[in-house]
Amino acid sequence: MGKSKKSSKKALKDIPLEITPENKCSFCVGSKCCTYITQVIDTPRSKADFQHMLWQISHQNIRFYKDDDGWTLLVDSPCLHLQGDGRCGIYHERPGICRDHSNDYCELDAPAEDGFNLYFDSYKSLLKYCKKRFKKWA
Ligand code: SF4
Ligand code: SF4
Known part of the structure; x- marks a missing residue:
């Protein structure tokens, strides 16, 4: 699951304790x-596809990225089960995707953006890409 742009590596380096899989998440400010x-989407190809995405990214908390798995819609929205102390409020019955997520090398080690081929965090950034991709963008 992937994504603060602040240097997580520096944060880890500054921690004097040994980081283990068991205690690592407790050092992750903001979990x-x-x-x-995230939701993988059909690969956008036409102007209409990108016009639709421009509409979507005009709304709050919407981003898009493309990585080796394809194009993905990302919605920033904290989980309702995330507790103030960073623990999962439904830990023993959390969804499978949460159970499968490994903290072996995660966003505390490096920003997810490092693995993106394309990344759009604003209407402006996506529009710039559209104008570059389509010779006639109107
Ligand atoms: S898996 Fe990684 S990003 Fe997620 S809470 Fe744990 S340390 Fe933070
Ligand atoms: S269910 Fe628990 S582990 Fe899964 S996203 Fe929510 S707080 Fe995190």
């Missing part, structure tokens, strides 16, 4: 991977 959802 990054529990603060958004």
